[in-house]
Amino acid sequence: MKETKDDDLREALRRSVEKRTVTKVPADFFDKVIGEIEAEPKTIKMWRWVAAAACIALVAGIGSAVLFFGKTAHELEMIAETPVKENVEIQEPAVVINDTTAEPAVAPEPKLEAPQPKVKPNTKPEAKPAPNPNLRMERPLYAANEPTTDDRESANSDASQKAAQTNYAENQIETDDPVFTPAMLDEFIEVLAEFQGVNKINSECSIANDSNFVETFYVFPVKEEFDVLGQFVQMVGNYSNASPGYFFNNTEQQIFFSIDDEQNGVNYFWIAERIDDSKIMIYSVHAPIDIEYESDCYQQFYDDITFTNFNTYY
């Protein structure tokens, strides 16, 4: 299917280019360019600019002088002519000029919110253990029942409160600034897979009938000219370690990365692992945040591909 769509796109581009009449370079194009290049750079007549700047400065100076002196005189009049009476409520300005008897009103200090505890990612690689094919994801157990409506609402309200304190989650995409959402890493892996002609494998052993829990596998061939793990790590580097749910760790064989998308209430978790000299597996799972789950799929799939002809997946 992907090849078909790419072919359609290439064909559409080819026809579009063919239809377009070639815009020939006009006869005077060369002369115009060379003429402009050969022309001496225009000497800027500085005196005109200096004169203009002086005029502007003069006008601005006169204007601000009028405003400033006029206002000051008016204020002085007010202070001199308005006695302070005990029965009259007056609003004291933040700073009282020329009144040494009254204590200066001090604006209340803004309330400082207690700094929110940041997630402390354990980025230091642990003492390198031997590669353990029996490694399981260390995540809490998945709840058998779906969360209730109340739980969801409270989770959502917590999430919305937390969202205000996060870095990317509070960014509403109103500008062209690139904000890296967790889903973009999945997209990036999908793009890598397309480039390498690798198929996405949806796990069949995912928790049945639960569309909230999605597991995906990619098996990349090891190629000298294409560093999958390096690309993966490079993309991970786009995420700030202050992001909610941020977790990054690695061993000799595996790279773990997890991050929360609090806007959508989804936790993303990836493992990138070198299986052997010929295969690199990237595993991803999405699940609702704070939902406990445990999956044997990763281990099953790992065992499968370790002992299976690679081409089955390639």
Next chain:
Amino acid sequence: MVKTTDIDERQRISRVTDYLNAGDRKAAATEYAYFVRRYSQHVLDFTVRMVSNRADAEEVAQNTFVKAFSRLETFEGRASFLTWACRIAYNESINHLRHRKLRWINIDDAQIADIDIADDEFSTGREERIKLMEEALDNLPPDERMLVHLYYYEDKPLNEIAFIMDAEANALAVRLHRIRKKLLIMIKQKEDERDERRRFA
């Protein structure tokens, strides 16, 4: 891989800068004329794809060469002169378009996420789909149209496109992926519109 400037071009560029440093602008222009003659058509094709209007494209192409001349001293030779000139042309085109403040059809990114349209969901055959794809390409913003053109038509590697567009190759890869999905959405919309019209015809 980004091509490095061949020796002949590097020597020419070196001579141009030498003439400029010596104050001989005319000689520098004469030496630089080689690049204008050689690449004017290509740069003009590039700017036409970006700004569409022919007169504007010519003006942008001219500005490109003039600007490239004034910046020759900053040219490091990491890319070919043409690639470097295309980068200048791209920036000039974007600046030109910003001044014109053209509006392009823009589909909300939220619609693009998780969209995967299977072939059998299209109600039209391949030929019709290609025609709709052509229309959809014309409706893309210029920078996205250029990205698609450089990658799918000119088969340029992402690194080179990243140099031209002053972007990260990884980010461009994701962008290409999204543009493809966007095109599919646009085609599907056009098909649905066409089906509606047929129903009421």
